[in-house]
Amino acid sequence: MSEQTIETQTHTDPDGYVNGVHLETLKGTVSAIAKESALGQCKFRANNTWMGGAHNRTTITGFYGACQEIAHKQQYELHADEPPILAGNDVGANPVEHLLNALAACVTTSMVAHAAVRGIHIEALESELEGDIDLRGFLGLDESVPKGFTDIRVNFRVKTAPENIDTLKQLSAYSPVFNTITQGTNVDIRVEAK
Amino acid sequence: MSEQTIETQTHTDPDGYVNGVHLETLKGTVSAIAKESALGQCKFRANNTWMGGAHNRTTITGFYGACQEIAHKQQYELHADEPPILAGNDVGANPVEHLLNALAACVTTSMVAHAAVRGIHIEALESELEGDIDLRGFLGLDESVPKGFTDIRVNFRVKTAPENIDTLKQLSAYSPVFNTITQGTNVDIRVEAK
Numbered sequence: 001m002s003e004q005t006i007e008t009q010t011h012t013d014p015d016g017y018v019n020g021v022h023l024e025t026l027k028g029t030v031s032a033i034a035k036e037s038a039l040g041q042c043k044f045r046a047n048n049t050w051m052g053g054a055h056n057r058t059t060i061t062g063f064y065g066a067c068q069e070i071a072h073k074q075q076y077e078l079h080a081d082e083p084p085i086l087a088g089n090d091v092g093a094n095p096v097e098h099l100l101n102a103l104a105a106c107v108t109t110s111m112v113a114h115a116a117v118r119g120i121h122i123e124a125l126e127s128e129l130e131g132d133i134d135l136r137g138f139l140g141l142d143e144s145v146p147k148g149f150t151d152i153r154v155n156f157r158v159k160t161a162p163e164n165i166d167t168l169k170q171l172s173a174y175s176p177v178f179n180t181i182t183q184g185t186n187v188d189i190r191v192e193a194k
Numbered sequence: 195m196s197e198q199t200i201e202t203q204t205h206t207d208p209d210g211y212v213n214g215v216h217l218e219t220l221k222g223t224v225s226a227i228a229k230e231s232a233l234g235q236c237k238f239r240a241n242n243t244w245m246g247g248a249h250n251r252t253t254i255t256g257f258y259g260a261c262q263e264i265a266h267k268q269q270y271e272l273h274a275d276e277p278p279i280l281a282g283n284d285v286g287a288n289p290v291e292h293l294l295n296a297l298a299a300c301v302t303t304s305m306v307a308h309a310a311v312r313g314i315h316i317e318a319l320e321s322e323l324e325g326d327i328d329l330r331g332f333l334g335l336d337e338s339v340p341k342g343f344t345d346i347r348v349n350f351r352v353k354t355a356p357e358n359i360d361t362l363k364q365l366s367a368y369s370p371v372f373n374t375i376t377q378g379t380n381v382d383i384r385v386e387a388k
Contacts, residue, residue, distance in 0.1 A: 017247075019246075019247065020246035020247030020248075020249075021247050021248065021281050022247075022281055025278070025281045026281040029279065029280065029281065029329075029333075030333050030335070033329055033330060033333060033335060034335050037328075037330060037336075040328050040329035040330045040333070040335070041326070041328055041329075042326070042327045042328070042329055043324050043325070043326055043327075044288070044290050044291050044294060044324070044325050044327065045291075045294070045322070045323060045324050045325075046291060046294035046295050046298055046322075046323045047298075047320070047321070047322050047323075048295070048298035048299065048302055048320065048321045048322075048323070049319075049320045050302050050306060050316070050318065050319035050320065052213075052214035053211075053213065053214030053215050053216075053306070054214075054215065054303050054306070054307070055214075056298070056299050056302045056303065058294075058295040058298050058299065060287045060291045060294075060295070063277075063291070065279065065280075065329075066279060070277060070279060072277060072284055072287075073277070073284040074284070076286065076287040076291075078272070078287065078292070078295045078299075080295070080296075080299035080300075080303065082303065083257075083264060083266060083267070084219070085223065085259065085260060085264060086223065086259075087215050087216055087219045087220040087223065087307065090266055090267040090268070092270065093254045093266075093270040093272065094238070094299075094303075095296050095297075095299040095300030095303055095369075095370070095371050096238050096296070096300065096370050096371060096374075097238050097239075097240060097254045097257070097270070098272070098292065098295055098296035098299055098300075098371075099293065099296035099297075099300075099371050099374065100238060100239070100240035100252075100254075101240050101242070101252040101254070101272045101274070101292055101296075102274075102289050102290070102292035102293035102295075102296055103289075103293075103381070104240055104241075104242035104250070104252050105242065105250050105252065105272075105274030105288075105289040105292055106274075106289030106290065106292075106293075107383065108242055108244050108250045108274075109248050109250065109274065109276065109288075109289055110332070112244060112247070112248070113248070113281065114334075122244070124244065124388055125243075125244035125250075125388075126241070126242060126243045126244065126388070127241070127242045128239070128240075128241050128242075129239060129240045129241070129242070130237050130238070130239045131237070131238050131239075132235070132236070132237055133236045133238065133370055134231075134234050134235055134236070135223075135227055135234035135235075135236055135259075136227060136231060136234045137370070137373075138304070138368055138369075138370050139223075139224050139227060139234070140308075140368060141224070141227060141228050141234075142231075146373065146377070147367075147368060147369070147370050147372075147373040148370045148371065148372070148373030148374030148375075148377060148379060149370065149374045149379045150379060150380070151379065151380045151381075151382070152379060152380065152381045152382070153381075153382050153384075154381060154382065154383045154384070155384050155386070156383070156384065156385040156386070157386055157387070157388035158385060158386070158387065158388055159387070159388040160387075162387060165385055165386070165387060166385075168385050169383065169384075169385040172383050172385070173341075174332055174334060174341060175289075175332075175341070176289070176290050176327055176331070176332050176341050176342045176343065177289050177290060177292075177293050177342065178341075178342070178381060178383070179331075179340065179341040179342030180290075180293060180342030180343045180375060181342075181374060181375065181378065181379055181381055182378055182379065182380070182381050183340070183342060183378055184375065184376055184377055184378030185342060185343045185344060185345065185346060185375060185376065186344070186345045186346065186376070187297070187345075187346045187347075187348060187372060187375055187376050188345070188346070188347050188348065189301065189348045189350070189363065189366050189372070190347075190348070190349050190350065190363075191350040191352060191359055191360075191362050191363040191366070192349070192350070192351055192352070192359070193351070193352065193353070193354075193356060193359060194318055194319075194320070194351035194352055194353040
């Protein structure tokens with residue numbers, strides 16, 4: 001896996017924050033959901049528009065949670081494309097790279113938040129991900145070849161007290177994206193005329 | 195699911211292109227991998243750096259495929275964060291929204307490319323995704339609650355000849371991200387001291 005320079009960051013937290021997470025806010029959410037489970041029912045959303053060829057654009061504006069519609073502070077736009085060798089123009093990361101991004105982001109956030117509520121301080125955290133795909137599956141050249149990732153490796157490097165390392169590894173298992181990818185989930189696709 | 199205005203696009207393809215996909219390029223890749231399966235072995239990669247709190251940044255620079263290291267034309271940076279209600283500052287889509295983006299992008303690209311090689315013309319294609327998560331799982335409030343998405347719904351609207359609709363639905367099943375999410379895959383997480 002290629003190396004790249006990553007800045008080391010030291011997080012000196014102001015009062016009420018651990019790992020940059022405002023503990024009262026997080027604990028308030030946990031406490032509210034513990035008392036009223038309906039508050040924890042979330043629906044996350046994305047809209048996508050095909051831009052031609054391998055290029056498409058996702059917009060994300062808000063979600064449902066805490067029994068209400070919640071708008072993001074801003075609309076997010078994400079572009080996907082393929083590199084030239086895969087018949088694209090390379091104006092965005094490709095879809096499977098976007099999946100690795102989702103996994104990296106989710107495991108990172110899950111470790112940081114769960115560490116915060118346990119009083120585990122993290123000074124720096126970075127990760128490298130690599131996943132294997134045999135394109136014969138996607139291209140339909142061999143029905144016995146899986147079409148998706150067969151293995152994904154995630155290597156975290158963390159700056160923290162040494163005794164926290166094993167705990168952080170265990171906390172990674174709380175990640176929703178990690179669980180979705182490792183456990184599998186139902187995806188219902190419908191196609192209708194526009 | 196919230197509606198939003200999406201432009202309708204008509205793709206008038208120049209010679210050699212179907213759905214904006216250059217057929218000779220795509221068919222050349224397929225033919226090369228059919229002859230030499232090692233060319234289809236890909237390793238996709240992402241590097242992530244924690245920025246503090248719920249904010250982290252992924253960089254994507256290149257991948258391994260066709261028996262060589264291939265650099266993207268540019269480096270991609272993707273930011274993830276959480277909204278305030280989830281103790282973040284909302285400077286990016288959250289990780290599970292990034293997963294929906296990966297799924298939308300991949301199924302779209304898969305349908306468009308497989309349609310192109312079959313001579314199926316698509317004039318416009320858009321989708322809305324919604325996925326359910328019960329936060330009691332992630333928060334560790336109830337061990338019986340799944341931590342990831344339990345159901346994801348993807349609704350495509352496509353402008354094409356009516357007889358193509360069922361075929362396009364079938365072609366969606368070639369998507370690597372769809373297969374990764376529905377079938378599950380191995381994710382090996384390691385955590386070491388920095």
